Amino acid sequence: MLTSLCLLLVLQDPAPPAAPAPIAERIRTMLGRIQADELAGSVRALVDMGSRHVLAESRPGRPGKPGAVAYLEQRLRACGDGRLQVERQSFTVFSTRLGREVTVTNVVATLPGTQDPERIYVVGGHYDSICSDNRDSETPAPGANDDGSGTAVMLEACRVMARERFAATVVFVAYDGEEMGLLGSTAHAEALAKAGARVDGMITNDIVGNTLGMDGKKRDEYLRVFSYAPRGNDSPGRSLARAATHATRSHVPGFELRMVLRGDRYGRGGDHRPFHQQGFPAVRFTEAREDYARQHQTVREQDGKRYGDTPDFVDAAYLARVCAVNVATLAELAAAPPPPASVQASGSRTRYDTLLRWQAVPGAAGYELLARLTTSPDWEVARTVPAAEGQEARATLADVLLDDHVVGVRAIGADGARSRAAVPPEPDAVEQRPAGRRSGG
Ligand SMILES: [Zn+2]
Numbered sequence: 069m070l071t072s073l074c075l076l077l078v079l080q081d082p083a084p085p086a087a088p089a090p091i092a093e094r095i096r097t098m099l100g101r102i103q104a105d106e107l108a109g110s111v112r113a114l115v116d117m118g119s120r121h122v123l124a125e126s127r128p129g130r131p132g133k134p135g136a137v138a139y140l141e142q143r144l145r146a147c148g149d150g151r152l153q154v155e156r157q158s159f160t161v162f163s164t165r166l167g168r169e170v171t172v173t174n175v176v177a178t179l180p181g182t183q184d185p186e187r188i189y190v191v192g193g194h195y196d197s198i199c200s201d202n203r204d205s206e207t208p209a210p211g212a213n214d215d216g217s218g219t220a221v222m223l224e225a226c227r228v229m230a231r232e233r234f235a236a237t238v239v240f241v242a243y244d245g246e247e248m249g250l251l252g253s254t255a256h257a258e259a260l261a262k263a264g265a266r267v268d269g270m271i272t273n274d275i276v277g278n279t280l281g282m283d284g285k286k287r288d289e290y291l292r293v294f295s296y297a298p299r300g301n302d303s304p305g306r307s308l309a310r311a312a313t314h315a316t317r318s319h320v321p322g323f324e325l326r327m328v329l330r331g332d333r334y335g336r337g338g339d340h341r342p343f344h345q346q347g348f349p350a351v352r353f354t355e356a357r358e359d360y361a362r363q364h365q366t367v368r369e370q371d372g373k374r375y376g377d378t379p380d381f382v383d384a385a386y387l388a389r390v391c392a393v394n395v396a397t398l399a400e401l402a403a404a405p406p407p408p409a410s411v412q413a414s415g416s417r418t419r420y421d422t423l424l425r426w427q428a429v430p431g432a433a434g435y436e437l438l439a440r441l442t443t444s445p446d447w448e449v450a451r452t453v454p455a456a457e458g459q460e461a462r463a464t465l466a467d468v469l470l471d472d473h474v475v476g477v478r479a480i481g482a483d484g485a486r487s488r489a490a491v492p493p494e495p496d497a498v499e500q501r502p503a504g505r506r507s508g509g
Contacts, residue, residue: 091485095319095399099392101228108384110220113139115212115379120197121205122170122245136195137173140242143223144177147230153178159255163248172245172252177226179238187236189402190270191225191394192339193218194246199366207366212379214363217277221391228395234402243339253339261346269308269401270350272339276390277382278355278362287356288386290324291393294352296331296344302474302491304349310446311488312397319396323389327445404485405432408477413492415470422465422475432479437465438489439473
């Protein structure tokens with residue numbers, strides 16, 4: 069009786085849920101809220117703290133790091149409508165650069181997902197700053213571009229997204245201690261890994277606001293995205309980079325996100341690294357061309373040249389575009405179903421076709437099959453197929469020779485939002501012995 073009643077209830081399920089608003093429309097609305105003035109105001113407020121060095125104390129007329137933490141917390145709280153959870157996360161860690169233990173405090177705002185809250189997207193910037201001497205916590209260290217700019221982008225992304233609903237969880241973070249060895253982000257990534265968190269993407273915005281190059285040329289038409297790939301040309305991070313280029317092309321007209329197929333700039337590091345090290349997909353956004361006279365430099369004039377990371381070299385209109393890239397990427401991924409699992413590819417033995425198989429994704433309305441030549445940086449072929457019944461999904465990419473291509477699959481939600489692409493394992497993981505041990509000549 070009970071069983072048949074349940075069955076009846078299932079059969080009499082009321083009218084199907086209303087079709088969700090297309091993701092492109094929702095993203096357009098969010099991007100329309102981004103304001104260059106807000107971004108410039110956040111950068112100025114952070115600069116006004118005096119120094120945001122990990123050890124900078126509060127002094128009369130100079131709020132220091134405690135002032136920055138209070139400001140960030142208050143700004144993030146103002147973004148939400150009751151669902152956004154804002155907290156300070158403090159960790160005591162050893163800094164090899166300072167040779168002592170320090171307390172790092174990340175300011176974290178969590179927007180819980182409505183359907184798949186265990187799946188998490190993190191967006192961050194680091195709020196700490198340094199002057200020329202990285203042990204000096206007294207001298208003003210404005211850190212307008214490094215990384216007031218990235219922190220401002222994170223705050224603005226939160227402001228325009230925090231009242232929206234997404235299937236997955238979005239976490240907005242201002243990191244501490246980046247300049248002292250990625251301390252805040254390392255503690256955060258480790259804590260997430262220890263808790264078994266399912267982080268499907270992490271973006272750090274670091275040095276994203278200067279458009280005037282050292283050569284005097286202005287470059288404001290593109291942003292760079294760095295991603296680690298320990299082997300070959302594919303990795304979870306690179307898949308995230310390609311999701312970001314896709315979101316930029318789809319939703320941010322007139323602006324380009326350029327992939328650099330390298331984890332970071334030469335000899336440099338950023339807050340995406342600890343996430344990559346924990347096995348999470350992670351990328352770094354950085355402006356087109358950096359000006360090294362504006363990074364980690366005590367404000368001064370020397371031989372007629374100005375040094376220092378001051379707000380007059382942060383281009384707020386560019387920051388607004390960088391923020392749009394962040395919001396488009398995060399909103400698309402957080403609205404979409406998760407990426408397909410267990411993707412397998414095989415070549416047809418009679419035709420130059422590729423057969424793809426994967427685990428069906430609950431909630432997916434369809435899938436996008438992707439392909440690119442092994443030498444191509446980004447996806448070149450994209451074909452959509454509707455979702456079908458059954459646990460296993462399969463589809464054929466006609467006229468795609470598997471030997472010469474990398475293939476992948478994205479899940480598509482009912483609103484058109486696309487997941488990060490999942491790719492099958494590469495076939496040629498063959499170990500190579502160190503050259504010195506090779507015998508013969
Ligand atoms: Zn930085």
